[in-house]
Amino acid sequence: MSMALVAGNQAEADPPKGAGLKGALAAAPDTLKTPFETSNGVTWTTQPQAKKFLRDLDAASDRVRVQNIGRTNQQRPIQLVAVGAPTPPSQLLASQGSVVMFTCSVHGDEKSGREAGMQLARDLAFTTDPSLTRFLRRTTVLLVNPNPDGWVADTRGNADGVDVNRDYMKLATPEGRAVTKTIRDWKPDVLNDLHEYGPREFYHTDLLHLWSRNRNVDPVVHDLAKEMSAKYSSALVTSLGYSSGVYGHLVKDGEPFRQVAGDGQARILRNYAGLVNVVGMLSETANQPLDDAEEADASLLNRRRVEVNYSSAVGSVQMGLENRDLLERETAAAAQRNTEAGRSGDGVVYFGGQDDMLPTSSSEVEPKPMCGYQLTAETFAQVRRALALHGIASKRSGDGRYVSLGQPTRGLIPLLFDSRSQYKIADGTPVAC
Numbered sequence: 001m002s003m004a005l006v007a008g009n010q011a012e013a014d015p016p017k018g019a020g021l022k023g024a025l026a027a028a029p030d031t032l033k034t035p036f037e038t039s040n041g042v043t044w045t046t047q048p049q050a051k052k053f054l055r056d057l058d059a060a061s062d063r064v065r066v067q068n069i070g071r072t073n074q075q076r077p078i079q080l081v082a083v084g085a086p087t088p089p090s091q092l093l094a095s096q097g098s099v100v101m102f103t104c105s106v107h108g109d110e111k112s113g114r115e116a117g118m119q120l121a122r123d124l125a126f127t128t129d130p131s132l133t134r135f136l137r138r139t140t141v142l143l144v145n146p147n148p149d150g151w152v153a154d155t156r157g158n159a160d161g162v163d164v165n166r167d168y169m170k171l172a173t174p175e176g177r178a179v180t181k182t183i184r185d186w187k188p189d190v191l192n193d194l195h196e197y198g199p200r201e202f203y204h205t206d207l208l209h210l211w212s213r214n215r216n217v218d219p220v221v222h223d224l225a226k227e228m229s230a231k232y233s234s235a236l237v238t239s240l241g242y243s244s245g246v247y248g249h250l251v252k253d254g255e256p257f258r259q260v261a262g263d264g265q266a267r268i269l270r271n272y273a274g275l276v277n278v279v280g281m282l283s284e285t286a287n288q289p290l291d292d293a294e295e296a297d298a299s300l301l302n303r304r305r306v307e308v309n310y311s312s313a314v315g316s317v318q319m320g321l322e323n324r325d326l327l328e329r330e331t332a333a334a335a336q337r338n339t340e341a342g343r344s345g346d347g348v349v350y351f352g353g354q355d356d357m358l359p360t361s362s363s364e365v366e367p368k369p370m371c372g373y374q375l376t377a378e379t380f381a382q383v384r385r386a387l388a389l390h391g392i393a394s395k396r397s398g399d400g401r402y403v404s405l406g407q408p409t410r411g412l413i414p415l416l417f418d419s420r421s422q423y424k425i426a427d428g429t430p431v432a433c
């Protein structure tokens with residue numbers, strides 16, 4: 001093979017990197033604009049305007065399909081946007097292939113995530129960039145705003161005041177149920193959860209990012225999540241001239257000195273994703289001005305908020321684009337590893353600590369794991385719906401049900417049922433191997 005041919009093949013095979021990928025997306029025709037874009041960041045898109053935007057987008061592009069995946073307590077539809085080329089595949093076909101998922105503004109008063117999500121869906125729908133259209137032929141992109149009631153009310157929680165991003169174990173909210181059902185049925189390989197935070201002293205970068213920290217997450221899935229968070233999303237954002245840091249770390253003169261958030265609790269989507277073998281991360285952009293220019297011009301501040309979340313999301317697209325086969329292979333292998341370890345009582349089960357911090361109390365760790373949990377019939381009736389949404393199987397055992405750890409969610413099950421778990425959803429009795 002001649003050198004010229006090798007070089008030519010490489011040029012064709014290499015997707016545009018980071019900022020180049022973002023540039024390719026930005027070059028997409030944007031005849032369909034959000035009200036936020038039309039106002040140049042002066043006004044945010046309202047929830048009814050977003051419904052119209054998605055309806056228009058669905059009508060204008062074969063690549064986009066919008067469907068309802070639930071209904072809020074105030075009866076608003078929870079809409080899932082699927083993007084693929086030439087058309088998005090069915091849920092069943094997509095789940096057998098590569099899927100990149102975004103949850104946008106689960107906290108209703110954190111406005112930039114959903115604006116970024118709408119723009120990204122539009123740019124993917126209309127891009128003519130060859131590497132991106134090839135990507136969309138092999139990978140389905142999913143975007144969901146899970147909390148339309150919080151959007152309308154401008155509240156963090158849903159209509160009942162519940163923080164949906166603390167509900168991913170119990171699944172008491174229709175919003176949490178819609179997201180977990182989507183994860184169970186579409187089997188994303190990658191997930192990026194878009195948020196905003198309030199900046200303060202020692203904590204004021206354009207982006208804060210974080211991966212799954214829960215210690216029960218499969219180590220390969222954990223490492224891939226950390227790689228996406230630091231080497232793709234954060235790297236892309238900083239390549240555009242923005243600042244970035246690790247979510248939860250107070251930093252002075254470049255040195256982190258205290259952790260104030262971002263632990264390993266499984267009821268948060270960033271951690272939950274890892275426990276169901278999805279390579280997951282969190283993106284947060286500062287919701288207040290970070291310099292004099294943003295202080296003087298709210299539209300500049302607003303555009304930065306959207307731009308940073310959009311760019312972090314493009315980082316996840318790049319992760320999916322460059323590592324599709326690896327992601328599919330390793331998320332499947334993690335499910336297999338968990339099933340085998342759970343069946344034989346291998347490894348350790350953690351109830352505390354985080355990826356870079358061992359538990360400090362013996363009640364936070366079980367070095368001789370149980371093989372399952374026995375639930376009474378009454379308990380099972382209470383958690384039956386949640387178990388189904390988590391994709392957790394059980395079988396009849398005596399008067400109740402037995403939940404084996406020998407399944408892909410091996411790391412989540414003890415957190416749902418063990419008396420040592422801070423956020424357990426019910427009491428189960430550990431059954432020794």
Ligand SMILES: [Zn+2]
Pocket residue numbers: 107110195196
């Ligand atoms: Zn948030």
